[in-house]
Amino acid sequence: MEIQKEIKTICPEAEFEQGECLLVKVPDNKWHALALELRDRYGFDMLTAVVGMDWTETLGCLYYLTSTDRDWEMICVRVETADRTQPRLHSVSDIWKVANFQEREVYDFFGIEFIGHPDMRRFFLRNDWVGYPLRKDYDANPExxxxxxxxxxDEDNTYTLEEDENGNVKRRDYKVFQAEDYVVNIGPQHPSTHGVMRFRAAVDGETVKKVDVVSGYIHRGIEKLCEGLTYPQMLHFTDRMDYMSAHQNRHCLCMCIEKALGIEVPRRAQVIRVMMDELMRISSHLLSFGCTSMDLGATTCFFYGFRERERVLDIFEKTCGARMSMNYNVIGGVIADLHPDFQKDVKELCAIMPKALKEYHKVFSGNIIALNRLKNVGHLSREDAINYCVTGPSGRGSNFSCDCRKKHPYSIYSELDFNEVLANGCDSYARYMVRMREIEESVKILEQLVDNIPEGDIRAQVPRIIKLPAGRWYQQVEASRGTFGVFIESTGEKTPARVHFQSPCFNLVGVMDLTCANYMIADLITIGAALDFVIPDIDR
Structure with a gap:
């Protein structure tokens, strides 16, 4: 109630709606000033998600804001416009830098232009794409x-909308790169295992001056597809975004649906889900170790990491029937019970990991070449990590305490003894070391649970036809690369009105320009490897 009174003082026109978090509806012309106050006076220093919306009568956005100083309190701000012909809202990209790419995504799919945004280009789709796919009136005619x-x-052309003191808006066109810039294309081939991405880097000799991210090469329109599918039918998409966070992502979507339905998941299923999540985290961090070392030319380490990772994939295969894209979580629990070898295999993995980690550190972590290539390279301050909403190991490598398992505990994580791993190096080496130490913490979690898996049902009873009540829900989990979020808005039908997946990798790639500027072009690959983004999680 206190925050409502304060917002009402700043913006008397504000309207409020209670829910899982406070929803604040504000006029667009008051939004920018309110956003500044929310950040500077009330500590909402992190923009967690921007969800573009088509409410038929209006177009707009839901801005999910988090205060890292107020016990990670979250509020949602609704801003909209009734102009569907030339929809415009005021940008907050100057307040929260993460809004740069987030608002470009909204423009790409809804056609909403943002006044004051520095770079109004489409992000995923070609600039000659006809229409805005996530609008309800979109014409999907393939012709x-x-x-x-x-x-x-004209991929170098962009523009900004500038507003004068009288409220008049004028478009100013400009080029992303200047005529004198020497621009090098990196991609869109498959560099290492990070996916099909393209960077345009302006260089001065071998020093990077600017990086332009060009995405969308494997964009699949997952959020649009979800609008035509039932809730069980759309579960499989989550395994195919960040495929190294398959279990966590699907866990998140299931929890969002279960929260809306009021389903209580059986204890056995909850324990199994958490164990699968932590096995997934170990598998992901081992892949990151192998790929980071291989990007630096240390091919041997790649095989070392895959040696232990194969054990994890064997565990998945026995229980889930697949080594990737496991499709294991379902609404209400899990699809199949554990394989008889599960506990034995997990214990064997936990037993060999300490020795394996010592070997990794001996071969690579202390190697002089690795140290020279990773230390003091790709600086990302704690303040920038918050401003760009960089979470997961990359945020914690900048001493940003952001582990969703601790900040917004879900499932049974509040009952478990594990540490949030932090490092203050703010560089590529710190991000690398956080992942290595997180493997130890995941092993600790598995050791606590492996002999304490309760008997009982593996899933709750759910309706044959699932219809969520009218409303909106937002759920977060700690995926392998950071906080993964799922937003669902329902009108009470068996298909959702809107689904949005807030990917951590989208924010990670958003700091490539910041972290690569003034470093060598060879460092760009190293920095990308240490940030550890997965392209299907960006392109969705």
């Missing part, structure tokens, strides 16, 4: 957008 075989034209 409007055939498969184009020619290169995209």
């Amino acid at each position: 409007l957008n055939p498969i184009r075989l020619e290169d995209e034209k």
Whole structure:
């Protein structure tokens, strides 16, 4: 109630709606000033998610804000416009830097232009794409957008909308790179295992001056597809975003649906889910170790990491029937019970990991080449990590305490004894070491649970046809690369009105320009490896 009174003082027109978090509806012309106050006076220093919306009568956004100083309190701000012909809202990209890419995504899919945004280009789709796919009136006629075989034209052109003191808005066109810039294309081939991404880097000799991220090469339109599917049908998409966070992502979507339905998941299923999540985290961090070392030329370490990772994948295969894209979590629990070898295999993994980690550190972590390539490279301050909403190991490598398992405990994590791993190096080496130490913490969690898996049901009874009540829900989990979020808005039908997946990797790639500027071009690959983004999680 206190925050409502304060907001009402700043913006008398504000309207409030109670829910799982406070929803504040504000006029667009008051939004920017309120956003500044919320950040500077009330400590809402992190923009967690920007969800573009088409409410039929209006277009707009839901901004989920988090205060890291107020016990991670979250509020949601609704801003909208009734102009569907030329929809415009005021940008907050100057307040929270993460809004730069987030608002570009909204423009790409809803056609909402943001006044004051520095770079109003589409992000995922070609600039000659006809229409805005997530609008309810979008024309999906394939003849409007055939498969184009020619290169995209004028990809260097962008614009900003500038507003004067009288409220008049004027468009100013400009170029991303200047005529004198020497621009090097990196991608869109498959660099290491990070996916099909393209960077355009302006260089001065071998020093990077600017990085432009070009995404969308494997964009699949998952959020649009979800609008035509039932809730069980859309579960499989989560395994195919960050495939190294398959269990955590699917866990998140299931929990969001279960929260809306008021389903209580059986204790056995909760324990199994957490164990699978931590096995997934170990598998992911081992892959990151192998790929980071291979990007630096240490091929031997790649095989070392995969040696232990194979044990994890064997565990998955026995219980889930697959080594990747396991499709294991379902609404109400898990799809199948554990394999008879599960406990034995997990104990064997926990037993060999301490020795394996010592070997990794001996071979790579203390190697002089690795130290020279990773230490003091790719600086990301704690303040920038918060401003760009960089969570997971990359945020914690900048001493940003952001572990969702601790800040917003879910499932049984509040009952477990484990440490949030932090490092204050703020560089690529710190991010690398956080992952290595997190493997130890995941092993600790598995050791606490492996002999304490209760008997009982593996899933709750759910309706044959699942219809969520009318409303909106937002759920977060700690995925392998940071906080993964799921937003669902329902009108009471068996298909959702809107689904949004807030990917941690989208924010990670958003700091490539910041972390690569003034470093060598060879460092760009190292920095990307240490940030550890997975492209399908970005492109969705």
